[in-house]
Amino acid sequence: MPELRKDPISGRWVIISTNRGKRPSDFGRTIEERRGGFCPFCGGNEATTPPEVLAYRNPNSLPNTAGWSLRVVPNKFPALQIEGGLHKVGEGMFDKMNGVGAHEVLIETPKHDMTIPQMELKDVENMFWGFRDRILDLKKDERFKYIMVFKNHGSAAGASLEHPHSQLIALPIVPLVVQTEMEGASTYYNYKDRCVFCDIIHQEQTMQARLVSENDDFIVICPYAPRFPFETWVLPKHHSSVFEDCRKGEYTNLARALQQTITRMDKVLQDPPYNFIIHNAPLHEEHEVPYYHWHIEIMPKLTKVAGFEWGTGFYINPTPPEDAATFLREIDI
Numbered sequence: 001m002p003e004l005r006k007d008p009i010s011g012r013w014v015i016i017s018t019n020r021g022k023r024p025s026d027f028g029r030t031i032e033e034r035r036g037g038f039c040p041f042c043g044g045n046e047a048t049t050p051p052e053v054l055a056y057r058n059p060n061s062l063p064n065t066a067g068w069s070l071r072v073v074p075n076k077f078p079a080l081q082i083e084g085g086l087h088k089v090g091e092g093m094f095d096k097m098n099g100v101g102a103h104e105v106l107i108e109t110p111k112h113d114m115t116i117p118q119m120e121l122k123d124v125e126n127m128f129w130g131f132r133d134r135i136l137d138l139k140k141d142e143r144f145k146y147i148m149v150f151k152n153h154g155s156a157a158g159a160s161l162e163h164p165h166s167q168l169i170a171l172p173i174v175p176l177v178v179q180t181e182m183e184g185a186s187t188y189y190n191y192k193d194r195c196v197f198c199d200i201i202h203q204e205q206t207m208q209a210r211l212v213s214e215n216d217d218f219i220v221i222c223p224y225a226p227r228f229p230f231e232t233w234v235l236p237k238h239h240s241s242v243f244e245d246c247r248k249g250e251y252t253n254l255a256r257a258l259q260q261t262i263t264r265m266d267k268v269l270q271d272p273p274y275n276f277i278i279h280n281a282p283l284h285e286e287h288e289v290p291y292y293h294w295h296i297e298i299m300p301k302l303t304k305v306a307g308f309e310w311g312t313g314f315y316i317n318p319t320p321p322e323d324a325a326t327f328l329r330e331i332d333i
Contacts, residue, residue: 005225009184009196014225015316022229022318024268024327027302040076041163043068043110050074053104054133056126070126071107072134072168078103079169086143086172102138102170106130112163115153115271117263119164125255127166131278132244132251134168139283144170146178146282149243154273156301174282181279182292189291197293198239200224210325213260217253220261222321222328229303229319230269232261232328234296241281241289258296264328265300272300 003016040048046064054072061067074082080101088097108127109119116124131149138147151166152158159165174182188196204211204221212220212232220234234257236250246254258276265272276298281289309315 007184007223007225008188008200010180011184012225012227013314014227015314016225016320017316017318018320023323024230024270027229027269027272039112039161039163041105041107041110041161041165042112046071049105050076053137054130056130066110068110069123070109070130072104072130073107075103075105075167080171097172100143100172102141102144102168104134104168106134106166106168108164108166114164115262115266116164116259117266119259121252121255121259124259125251128246128251128254131166131168132246135244135280138168138170141170142284143172144283146171146174147280148175149278149280151276152273153275154301157273157275159273178279178282182282185291185293195239195291195293197235197295201235201237209322212264212325212328213257215253215257217250218257220257222325224321226317226321226324227315228299228301229317230265230272230300230324230328231317231321232265232298232324234258234261234298235293236295239288239290239293241285241292241294242287243278243280243294245288258298260333261298261328263333264331265298267331267333268327269300269302272302274298274300 002018004013005016006013039045043066046066050073051064052071052073055063055068056070057068080099080103082100082102084098084100086097086100088095106127109123135147135149138144148169148171149166185196201219205219210222210224212222214220214237217237218234219237220232223231223233234254240246265274276296278294278296280294281292303318305315
């Protein structure tokens with residue numbers, strides 16, 4: 001029988017359609033066509049992008065030239081503009097403000113055909129250091145209230161260029177999804193005097209049914225009420241609300257956890273398109289929020305969101321998370 005499951009953080013309900021449960025082989029593989037042609041992100045093409053705002057490079061190389069291992073540039077077609085003030089105004093009963101923000105692209109490697117499983121572990125770790133460095137710089141701007149860090153892999157997941165890259169968007173408001181998550185976590189904390197994410201980690205370590213893997217600093221699980229088949233979360237084991245407060249050794253273990261998880265997905269689901277998003281505390285909060293726990297959510301694009309989902313807010317997931325975790329956990333990597 002299908003199950004209705006409630007997410008303990010947001011209060012969102014999902015439908016786990018167990019009577020039509022899908023195995024990995026039941027999802028049609030998305031074949032990505034290689035588009036070829038000129039790539040502005042490849043090493044040697046630095047002059048075709050906006051000037052870099054961050055680069056990890058050979059000390060003998062010059063800015064905006066070859067010799068880098070990671071590079072961050074403003075998005076050439078930004079969703080928001082860095083210049084100007086917010087100028088919040090009312091228009092009758094409606095509210096609006098200028099589209100002020102920052103939109104940056106983190107180019108993870110100068111090599112065009114790499115994926116996270118193929119990258120050196122140090123390169124994956126540097127990706128997280130790059131996120132950290134840009135967050136610390138952007139959060140100095142008092143106009144920004146939240147910084148969204150995300151990666152789109154594959155055209156079906158929204159990637160417009162094949163070259164491995166991620167994005168950061170600094171926003172002048174806290175997104176509603178983040179507000180809902182923060183409010184749900186705060187409600188749980190006020191009731192139980194414990195972090196809901198810490199409780200989830202403890203329960204998943206105890207039950208093991210949805211546990212994918214863990215190392216000294218991070219745990220990987222398929223959440224109890226996933227919106228999408230094979231949705232997977234990476235969480236720090238110790239309580240931390242701020243991604244950029246990670247210590248050096250933790251980023252190494254985070255890189256290892258993410259790389260192994262994407263490798264598992266590639267083997268089980270045949271290199272699916274996916275999105276990953278870093279869920280972080282809003283900017284300018286107190287240094288450590290006792291009720292919130294930063295984490296990464298990885299969502300393979302295996303099903304389509306259609307009328308029922310848009311009309312009700314319910315997601316229908318044809319693969320129970322216990323099954324997804326088993327497939328991911330037991331694959332040989």
